[in-house]
Amino acid sequence: MSASADRPPFLDLPPLVALGGTVRLPGSKSISNRVLLLAGLAEGTTLVHDLLASDDTAVMLDALRTLGCTVTPSATPGGPLAVTGLGGRLAVKEADLFLGNAGTAMRPLAAALALLAARQGTTGAGFRLRGIPRMHERPIGDLVEALRPLGCQVACTGTEGYPPLALSGPGALALDASIRVRGDVSSQFLTALLLALPLVAEDRALQVEVQGELISKPYVEITLKLLARFGIAVEREGWQRFTLPAGSRYRSPGAVHVEGDASSASYFIGAAAIAAVDAPLRIEGVGADSIQGDIRFVDAARAMGADVTMEANALLVKRGAWPLKAVDLDCNAIPDAAMTLAVMALYAQGTTRLSNIASWRVKETDRLAAMRAELTKFGATVIEGPDFLEVTPPAGAWQRAALHTYDDHRMAMCASLAAFNPLAPGAAGQPAVAVRVLDPGCVAKTYPDYFADFLALVTPQAGAVPVITIDGPTASGKGTLASRVAQRLGYHHLDSGALYRACALAAQRAGIAPDDEPALAALAAALPLRFEGGRAWLGTPGEDVTDRLREEAIGQMASQIAALPALRAALLDWQRRCRRAPGLVTDGRDMGTVIFPDAQLKVFLTASAAQRAERRHRQLAAAGVSATLPALLADLEARDARDRSRSSAPLKAAEDARQLDNSALSIEASVEQLLRWWDDAQGGAPHGPEHAPAA
Ligand SMILES: Nc1ncnc2c1ncn2[C@@H]1O[C@H](COP(=O)(O)OP(=O)(O)O)[C@@H](O)[C@H]1O
Numbered sequence: 063m064s065a066s067a068d069r070p071p072f073l074d075l076p077p078l079v080a081l082g083g084t085v086r087l088p089g090s091k092s093i094s095n096r097v098l099l100l101a102g103l104a105e106g107t108t109l110v111h112d113l114l115a116s117d118d119t120a121v122m123l124d125a126l127r128t129l130g131c132t133v134t135p136s137a138t139p140g141g142p143l144a145v146t147g148l149g150g151r152l153a154v155k156e157a158d159l160f161l162g163n164a165g166t167a168m169r170p171l172a173a174a175l176a177l178l179a180a181r182q183g184t185t186g187a188g189f190r191l192r193g194i195p196r197m198h199e200r201p202i203g204d205l206v207e208a209l210r211p212l213g214c215q216v217a218c219t220g221t222e223g224y225p226p227l228a229l230s231g232p233g234a235l236a237l238d239a240s241i242r243v244r245g246d247v248s249s250q251f252l253t254a255l256l257l258a259l260p261l262v263a264e265d266r267a268l269q270v271e272v273q274g275e276l277i278s279k280p281y282v283e284i285t286l287k288l289l290a291r292f293g294i295a296v297e298r299e300g301w302q303r304f305t306l307p308a309g310s311r312y313r314s315p316g317a318v319h320v321e322g323d324a325s326s327a328s329y330f331i332g333a334a335a336i337a338a339v340d341a342p343l344r345i346e347g348v349g350a351d352s353i354q355g356d357i358r359f360v361d362a363a364r365a366m367g368a369d370v371t372m373e374a375n376a377l378l379v380k381r382g383a384w385p386l387k388a389v390d391l392d393c394n395a396i397p398d399a400a401m402t403l404a405v406m407a408l409y410a411q412g413t414t415r416l417s418n419i420a421s422w423r424v425k426e427t428d429r430l431a432a433m434r435a436e437l438t439k440f441g442a443t444v445i446e447g448p449d450f451l452e453v454t455p456p457a458g459a460w461q462r463a464a465l466h467t468y469d470d471h472r473m474a475m476c477a478s479l480a481a482f483n484p485l486a487p488g489a490a491g492q493p494a495v496a497v498r499v500l501d502p503g504c505v506a507k508t509y510p511d512y513f514a515d516f517l518a519l520v521t522p523q524a525g526a527v528p529v530i531t532i533d534g535p536t537a538s539g540k541g542t543l544a545s546r547v548a549q550r551l552g553y554h555h556l557d558s559g560a561l562y563r564a565c566a567l568a569a570q571r572a573g574i575a576p577d578d579e580p581a582l583a584a585l586a587a588a589l590p591l592r593f594e595g596g597r598a599w600l601g602t603p604g605e606d607v608t609d610r611l612r613e614e615a616i617g618q619m620a621s622q623i624a625a626l627p628a629l630r631a632a633l634l635d636w637q638r639r640c641r642r643a644p645g646l647v648t649d650g651r652d653m654g655t656v657i658f659p660d661a662q663l664k665v666f667l668t669a670s671a672a673q674r675a676e677r678r679h680r681q682l683a684a685a686g687v688s689a690t691l692p693a694l695l696a697d698l699e700a701r702d703a704r705d706r707s708r709s710s711a712p713l714k715a716a717e718d719a720r721q722l723d724n725s726a727l728s729i730e731a732s733v734e735q736l737l738r739w740w741d742d743a744q745g746g747a748p749h750g751p752e753h754a755p756a757a
């Protein structure tokens with residue numbers, strides 16, 4: 063869950079000027095992990111609909127499986143997950159559970175397993191609960207100190223008061239007195255106890271007393287509502303005392319629907335308040351019926367100027383007051399979503415003050431310090447207090463910045479809102495800046511598709527979407543280089559050769575002769591071709607033709623019909639429409655000369671004919687196709703000659719292209735060279751140290 067080799071190092075968001083459309087939110091993290099735990103402890107099978115698929119729910123599911131629960135995915139995509147619970151009886155009495163950085167898994171599992179271990183005993187080393195290094199810095203002492211007086215054997219095996227934990231038993235439980243837990247650092251400890259205590263409440267009522275002023279009360283409300291769904295009716299007196307009636311026992315409700323994540327909604331609400339100028343953005347999955355506390359973010363966004371209409375299970379949001387209004391808000395009830403307000407403050411007039419947010423310090427990272435450090439990079443003035451943050455937007459042009467995300471999904475999602483900087487009132491008439499988000503993949507904790515969903519809604523500033531073109535002769539490695547560079551940059555990839563090949567295949571199927579230019583142009587103008595998930599789909603609903611397109615005969619015909627000017631003209635718009643945020647890497651013959659003459663970086667890729675023939679030979683051999691080297695060389699030279707000599711968009715380097723002969727370069731070396739050129743083309747890497755400051 064920390065940055066890894068298969069996660070792109072950064073994502074550059076182009077300057078954005080508008081946003082609109084519809085977004086469907088992923089399931090709520092808080093509800094998903096509570097429901098999973100309840101289903102795992104209850105008797106019977108629970109069908110969980112619309113569960114969030116993310117890092118945090120994955121570790122919870124792994125833990126439940128390890129503990130002996132049966133977890134069965136639906137046979138139909140998007141269908142419910144079936145969880146058959148333990149019915150309050152331990153199936154295994156020893157387990158090593160890795161819980162990543164998921165507080166919503168660590169705390170309630172610790173409480174539930176500590177009580178079950180005391181009641182039913184453990185074997186060997188008992189239950190060991192651990193996570194990534196940051197998890198071992200996040201306090202759990204208040205929960206440990208609530209459990210030990212009950213007779214639970216809880217050892218902190220690293221630092222006292224922090225995970226990892228070792229839980230063992232049996233031991234006599236002392237449940238007569240009130241169970242005391244502190245509530246002023248995190249409400250998750252109270253939630254953990256409330257979720258766990260029904261396991262030992264068969265024969266007596268249990269009382270929990272909160273010490274100190276309970277924070278984040280709305281999260282406790284979610285806990286109480288979900289407990290009720292599973293048959294536990296907790297009585298509460300204010301927010302100080304909670305009573306579980308005697309005879310409380312978990313019963314599966316049969317099916318549970320997880321609503322959309324209200325905290326995730328905050329990024330879209332914030333973005334729409336800034337940039338949904340003409341029509342509202344529709345956000346589906348949460349609304350007036352939501353049980354999540356973060357739905358109250360709507361009130362905070364309205365206070366800043368957002369125009370929000372609530373439906374039962376959807377929100378319609380557009381820009382209201384503009385510029386946004388600076389606010390002075392107590393954010394104790396919405397600690398997670400309040401981060402979004404800090405970025406919205408960059409579009410307000412004056413200074414916004416967010417207070418009562420000390421809990422930010424013990425989240426995925428120290429969010430107070432992180433937010434100050436990152437917003438300051440744009441030129442904002444940010445004051446970080448012990449439990450508050452004050453944000454004043456930049457006075458003029460924003461500075462280019464690379465934003466660290468500290469392995470914190472919310473820092474990354476917040477960063478996306480800075481890309482609307484062309485709209486910032488204080489920066490009117492100034493040059494806009496692209497925003498570099500470092501380690502964007504950290505959003506996988508709660509919202510793996512966040513950037514794709516966000517980018518599908520936005521309109522970039524005219525001409526702001528970057529394009530990198532790679533042209534060159536056959537088998538020079540264009541496709542390989544383009545797809546790797548696109549992956550590293552998180553950009554789209556257009557393999558224009560596949561487009562010509564698809565025309566050839568469609569023409570062959572329709573019985574159109576390779577020299578029937580008008581018929582071919584008409585076919586190309588309405589070609590039902592889609593690239594999705596690295597595959598090519600032809601027709602409606604779509605046949606996967608990826609492998610067919612690579613066939614030799616199709617390549618031959620593509621080369622032939624690609625010489626026809628009317629066909630090339632018919633494909634022009636299709637190719638230009640591929641220029642979508644965050645950016646495009648495209649390869650072919652005329653990408654830099656004809657299709658994207660304004661590309662920010664153009665590369666002309668070559669390798670000796672002998673090298674190219676050898677590469678193609680290896681490629682074909684790997685695919686099980688036999689071919690001789692001399693024949694391949696002859697074919698490749700003929701194709702080069704045809705591509706170079708045709709009158710329409712012949713293969714040649716654009717005048718402003720960089721030449722790369724990769725005859726003696728590895729694929730990795732070519733990728734690195736191109737990425738260096740890309741940094742140069744943008745005037746160097748943006749401001750900001752490459753590594754996050756120590757937490
Ligand atoms: N720099 C390189 N060094 C060695 N082999 C390469 C290099 N670039 C690409 N190849 C290999 O050459 C073959 C042809 O590359 P491909 O990307 O399909 O070429 P093109 O798109 O230019 O026709 C592939 O098997 C690929 O792995």
Ligand SMILES: Nc1ccn([C@H]2C[C@H](O)[C@@H](COP(=O)(O)OP(=O)(O)O)O2)c(=O)n1
Pocket residue numbers: 535536537558559560562563617620621622624625649650651652653701705
């Ligand atoms: N932008 C482009 C891309 C491909 N073509 C032509 C040239 C090629 O002969 C065919 C097929 O392209 P592709 O890049 O897939 O072909 P090779 O793998 O290099 O054989 O289309 C073109 O004319 N213009």
